[in-house]
Amino acid sequence: MRALAILCLLALVACAPAKKPSFDAADANKDGKISLQEFKNLFKSSAQDKAEEQFNRYDANRDGLFDGSEYDLWNQVGSDDSLRQW
Numbered sequence: 416m417r418a419l420a421i422l423c424l425l426a427l428v429a430c431a432p433a434k435k436p437s438f439d440a441a442d443a444n445k446d447g448k449i450s451l452q453e454f455k456n457l458f459k460s461s462a463q464d465k466a467e468e469q470f471n472r473y474d475a476n477r478d479g480l481f482d483g484s485e486y487d488l489w490n491q492v493g494s495d496d497s498l499r500q501w
């Protein structure tokens with residue numbers, strides 16, 4: 416059981432979220448939505464295509480904007496930290 420506990424702990428550490436920008440930080444113009452451009456600003460210049468791909472994937476209602484819940488979902492499960500700018 417001890418080995419299992421250690422494994423669980425390791426998994427937790429591995430999955431611990433990196434420091435991520437809050438919704439408010441990403442929402443540069445403070446209109447309460449994240450536009451594709453604002454979203455892309457979170458990514459490295461070399462990862463702009465991937466940013467757009469992810470944006471389209473997580474824009475659940477296809478309105479071209481991320482609201483809080485869409486952004487949170489992306490932040491929790493969709494983000495690839497290697498692509499991020501920070």
Ligand SMILES: [Ca+2]
Pocket residue numbers: 442443444445446447448449450453
């Ligand atoms: Ca905005």
Ligand SMILES: [Ca+2]
Pocket residue numbers: 474475476477478479480481482485
């Ligand atoms: Ca949306």
